[in-house]
Amino acid sequence: MHKATICLLLLLGSLAAFGQSQPQRTVVQSIILPDQTAPIAQTTLFTPTSAGLYRLNAYISATGLSSEE
Secondary structure: OHHHHHHHHHHHHHHHHHOOOOOOOOOOOOOOOOOOOOOOOOOOOOOOOOOOOOOOOOOOOOOOOOOOO
8 A cells, every 4th residue: 555655656757747748948148268278267158137046157167288209
C-alpha cells in the first residue's frame, strides 16, 4: 500500500511539472572579445529594474603562449 501511494504521488508530481509552460528568455547583453590581450575594465552588463530571478552565463576559452623556435 505504501509503495502504491508513493508511486501515485510521484506520478501526480511529474504530471504537474510537464504541464508548466517553458519560460520566455530574453538575451540582455552579449559580449565577444576575441584576441584580447589588454586587461578588461569593470563593466556593468545589466542593472535590473525590479526584483526577480536572473541568470548569467559565462564562457571562457584560453590557450597558452606558444614558444615556437
